Each structure stands twice: as structure tokens, then as C-alpha cells.
Amino acid sequence: TTAAALAISATAAFADGKVIGFSQIGSESGWRAAETTLTKSQAEERGYQLQFSDAQQKQENQIAALRSFIAQGVDAILIAPVVATGWDGVLQEAKEAEIPVVLLDRMVDSDNGLYLTAVGSNLVHEGEVAGKWLADTVGDKDCRIVELQGTTGSSPAIDRKKGFEQGIAGHDNLKIVQSQTGDFTRSLGKEVMESFIQAENGGKDICALYAHNDDMAVGAIQAIKEAGLKPGTDILVVSIDGVPDIFKAMADGEANATVELTPNMAGPAFDALEAYWKDGTEPAKFLQTESKLFTQADDPAGQYEARKGLGY
């Protein structure tokens, strides 16, 4: 009894019982699921108590979650903000409550004094890498491109579009002829690709698909096959995230390139919080994670094996 009580209090003492609120967008993609898995396992390892909230893609649910974390007096808040605008009020409330906020994988338009730091990739650069890969791959051939955008108003959708256009700039033979949101999901990615195929002569006029994430690309690959076309050859497929299933598609010759986004955003976030709690160290406002291009030449089958089971 006493020993057990001592053990429990020792554990609590070790983690000094930090409570962290995590407002997650939802589970719209395999990547998002992996981020959630990794955040929970790292919180466990570091002895935090994680209050997890799934917003089902709704900003109002995230704002409500943050207000409840503030009322609980948590020691820190993690949030992956579904869209870039509308956060000033609730971030101001967290600041007044002296609760540090860390952004994960998406950015906000608010003044960066309203959060401790933001952990994420260079979203513009990812789009640029995808565009440059396509430009290099098609050479001087005319190439009509269709684009599946991420969630409307989210920083990845805005920045990945901008970056891709920078990547193909100066190559007038490459043209984006259709562009619409697939909301980062497989199902909507498939549905919107079906409409692109219809609008583009049964898909025969489409040279390439650029999808802002792999999940929409995987859905679109299904639509391309159902239209009797070969994804990866009739229609080139380039996307972003590096989830296992895009490597599986690549190994089957049905996808061509992906720009990897690490799902481990929590590691740098927790490190920054620990330094801040220890002695008030203020981190840089943006902690950038690495983006790496993978193509069919990069052992996709091996990449698939290495990633499956990591919570995607």
C-alpha cells in the first residue's frame, strides 16, 4: 500500500504531472492519424497527461476545446488549426491565462506573439518540389494538370498551391486546367477526380494529377483506373505526405512521386515546452521539419514496409 502510493507519487513527481490539452483536427487522412498516434505515445513516454479532443474538422469545436483547456488550467495547449484565420480571440484568452500554445503542422494568420512556437514543414517548398519534379519529368511535352486542393482556407492548401505554381513557373507547356478541393480525404479526392475525368475528354486530355496530400491521390488513382486509364503512366501522380499507401501505389507503378511530411510534430513541440517550463526559454517562432522527395527509384516497396504500422 505505502510502497504503491509512493511509486505512483514518484511517477507523478517525475513528470511533475504536466497536463497538456491537444486540439486535433480529426482523422481526415492517414497522415493525421499517424500524427495523433505519435503525439499520444510521446506524451505517454514523457509522463504527461494528454487531454485529447477530435474536432471533426470544425473550427468551432477547436475553439470550444481550447476554452475548456483554459478553464481546466492545463499546463500547455497543442493545436493543429484546421484553417488559418479566426484564432486571435481564443489565442488571446490562452495568453492571458499564461498557457503556452504550440501549433502543429498548420499555421495561423494571428500575430506570432499569441503562441509559443509552431512546428511544421515549409508548405510552399513542398509544393515547389512537386512542381519542379513534374516540370523535370515532362520536359517540353504539353501537360494539362488537374489539382486536388487540401481543405479550403487551410495553410497547406494555400501554400502548397502557391509553391506548385512557383515550381512550374516558366514552363508554359505545363498548365493547371482543373483545380478543386478534395478536403484532404480519399473519398472526396476520388469523387472530384471523377468530375475532372469527365471534364477532360474521359481523362485522355489529363497528363498529370497534383494532389495536396497522398490520401486524395489514392482516391483519385481509383477513379483513374475505373475510367480505364493507367495511373502513373497515362496520368502522372504527384502528391505530398509519404504515407504507406502512396509507396504501395508507387511500387505498383500507379503513383510517381511524393514529398514526405514527418508525422512527428510532437517531438519538437514537447522539447520546446520542456525548455520553456524549465527556465522560460523562448523558442524560435517556427521549428521547421524536413521535406524529402521520393520517386519510384527510391525503393517504394521498402518505404512501404518501413512505414506501415506507424499509426497511419
Ligand code: GZL
Ligand atoms: C500538412 C497537414 C495536412 C496533411 C494532410 O501540414 O496539415 O493535413 O498533408 C492532413 O494529410 O490532412
Ligand code: ZN
Ligand atoms: Zn524551395
